Amino acid sequence: MGRYILKRLVSAIPVLLGISIIVFLIMAAIPGDPATAILGSYATPENVERLNRDLGLDKPLIQRYFIWLGNVVTGDFGRSFTLNRPVLDEILDRFGATLILAGVSFVLCSVLGILAGVVSAARQYGVADKAITFVVLIGISVPSFFLGMMMILLFAVNLRWFPVSGMWPIYGTRDIWALLDHLVMPALALSVVATGVIARLARSAMLEVLRQDYIRTARAKGVHERRVIRRHALKAAMVSIIPVLGIQAGFVLSGSVYIEIVFQWPGVGRMLVDAILTRDVLLVQGGVLFVAACYVGFNIAVDVLQSLLDPRIKT
Amino acid sequence: MTLVTWTRRGLAAAATGALMTLGLPGGVAAQTPPGVLIVGQIAEPKALDPAAVTAVNDFRILVNLYEGLVRYAPGTLEVEPHLATDWEISEDGTEYTFTLREGVAFHDGTPFNAEAVVFNFERMLDEDHPYADTGPFPLAFFFGAVESVEAVDPQTVTFTLNEPFAPFLSNLAYPTGLLVSPSAVMESGADFGRNPVGTGPFRFVEWRSNEAVVVERNPDYWGDPAGLEAVVFRPITDANTRTAEMLAGGIDMMVEVPPTALSEFRTEAYTIHEQAGPHVWFLILNLREGPFAEQLVRQAANYAIDKEAIVNDVLEGTAEVAAGPTPPAFAWAYNADLDPYPHDPERARELLAEAGVENPEVTFYVTEGGSGMLDPVAMGTAIQADLAEVGFDVTIETYEWNTFLGEVNPGLEGKADMAQMAWMTNDPDTLPYLALRTEAMPDQGGFNSGYYSNPEVDALLEEARTATDQDRRAELYREMQAIVQEDAPWVFVANWKQNAVTSDRVENFSLEPSFLLMLEDVTKE
DSSP states (O other): HHHHHHHHHHHHHHHHHHHHHHHHHHHHHSSSSHHHHHHGGGGOOOHHHHHHHHOOSOOHHHHHHHHHHHHHHHTTOOOOOOOBBBBBHHHHHHHHHHHHHHHHHHHHHHHHHHHHHHHHHHHOOOTHHHHHHHHHHHHHSSSSHHHHHIIIIIIIIIOOOSSSSSSSSSSSSSSSSHHHHHHHHHHHHHHHHHHHHHHHHHHHEEEEEEETTHHHHHHHTTTTTHHHIIIIIIHHHHHHHHHHHHHHHHHHHHHHHHHHHHHTTOSSHHHHHHHHHTHHHHHHHHHHHHHHHHHHHHHHHHHHHHHHHOOOOOO | HHHHHHHHHHHHHHHHHHHHTSSTTTTTOOOOOOOOEEEEEEEEEEEETTTTOOOHHHHHHHHHHOOOOOEEEETTSOOESSEEEEEEEEETSEEEEEEOOOBBBBBSBBBHHHHHHHHHHHHHHHHSSSTTGGOOOOGGGGGEEEEEEEEETTEEEEEEEEETTHHHHHHHSSGGOOOOOHHHHHHHHHGGGGGGSSSEEEEEEETTTTTEEEEEEEESSSSSOOOSSEEEEEEEHHHHHHEEEEEEOOOOOEEEEGGGGGGGGTTTEEEEEEOOOSEEEEHHHEEEEGGGSSSSHHHHHHHHHHHIIIIIIIIIIIIHHHHHOOTSSSGGGOTTOOOOOOOOOOHHHHHHHHOSSOOOOOEEEEEOOOTOOOSSHHHHHHHHHHHHHOOEEEEEEEEEEHHHHHHHHTOTTTTTTTTEEEEEETTTTTTHHHHHSGGGGGGGGGGOOOOOOOHHHHHHHHHHHOOOOOHHHHHHHHHHHHHHHHHOOOOEEEEEEEEEEEEEESSSSOOTTTTTOOOOOOEEE
């Protein structure tokens, strides 16, 4: 097992290297440079050139890449031009917020999605199944940012149940209740699509398992239907549900970009969008690499988990 | 039928869940505390070091923490004494001697004196200064004419310029001229931008990344103490969310209200503030090639475009029709005799016929949005339609803002005939000097992207820049505006009125023509 994990970790290195090159090239290829973005109306060629020199952007591309890569390997992601602070500090600050939002959403969509899928499958073509399928279809079809805006309008502006935006109250205590108060709407809005996807796949995975002979055997020998579903079917279905959860974890993470903007959540997604718009090259490169590393990490974790659950997968 | 029941049950469950959360301790907090003003800003500030930043968004915080030698007198763009009580300009206009206010201290307790002023400007201008590495200082060229700064005695400081430079005083009043505490810069070094120390009516408390910048009343302020206990600046980048926060009572003041959201605030619970500023929105025309090389065609475009409809319908009254290259906010230098080109499609067609081009083909650069660009796509489409009405055949090309600048600033030759642009400046000199002179062509480092050249205008601008008498300068600028309007190197479209909304608990607030957010006198119940 240890060797398997190690092997997977080593194989992640070329992936991350490839990503670093792609991000670097994209940032170099997109028109507009940080100096122009910073100077705005005052971006005379002369001012741009001087500022680029001050920012260390006048060196050849390849040289800049290796300087950057060398620094990153030693844990130095550089300094953000626009925020004027170390890139890594900013990423770590923001990542906590994203982790809370995406984590809670992920738990929500996993629990609700699997629950809905299982209920649907157990009552195939029944009323509950139809209702769930209908709601799930709506959930998958509504873009999360639109849903978020509508939630703000209804629950924050009209009903005033929740604060409009932010992660913490501007005044008052910063306890778990204050956080939850701010978290409810963005976490729900973010989890809706993933809930729908998970519900659909959980339903079909369960249906497939329920058709197996051993389920019939279990039922025939008089095992209670609830126990059949929970112990016999769900456990087997989890083998095909877990990879979907891994993929959805990635979607929740990337979907948080929209939600973080709509709800002004101080996470990595919003940071990346701002950084791209201001051409904050180092922050974009560091941020993307960090998020990519998380993705790779998720996938490895999912694979490991699956190999534990499913003895057919050789480690 | 059953489906309906299920949905109703679902709704009930959702409502119960929501009600339960409502009952949680620390639940709703819509009411903001008295004496504390919460301002909805458009973005997270970059830094709170006045020498290092360029965005109005950052200036809105800075002008409350720091002060400069001079400032814009409230409600105008004219310079008045501030930390300097008086100044003298030498005959030849190259030496400015300031007498400093006594008894002023920085928030860290160190005295404000001539040495501090010298430190501030040398840090920005001298690459070998020990704290030059606290930069970069992108707008240092505002003081590019400064050759040396000397402390004559603790209360007197002299600036020597390498040539007469009339905008010097208004550049000092610009936020780039705000003065920082030298000892704080020495202590914080590169992190000074997150630990600001100035002399202003408010002092810095904390900066919670992407959440808020908090400042509080400076109890040791040399002037009248501020009316508010504290101000919290919240970055809310999404305009819809900012509007929702204002409606929900999460903020007391909101800047840059989207035109379409203004109607939400036309009730007794809110006050809408508007103020025209030193902004001009125009179309650069390519004079080097294509149809706009001909003056008649340029004038035809000015007649063809219905500016009234743009400012009233597209921009919902958040701008005024521009008459020429200089915005009326520069009251002292504005030529009030100039009327905007009227909307006259008939006249436009005649001019086109006279020029012998009835259906000129035009490539039009439009941006998706950018600093001061208002609603460029909608405006661009309206302009396209107006021009088509009189016979132009306009093709729009749309670019993201940074890309757009990268295309337009190097000049339009070989690419486009027309491009949108907007400028906000602090002196009537800046825009025409950088964008309308023969020597300001893109290959010479200027912004004259349409290649306008009129020796008369060049001469007027050069003289206005070196004249030290303000009345003489005003005369020169007025003459320049009349010539430029007639030459029509641009289509003059709009002057933006900045807006803000405050709740009914906020008093004594007004927007400034400088677009800076002065909160000194504001109070809140």
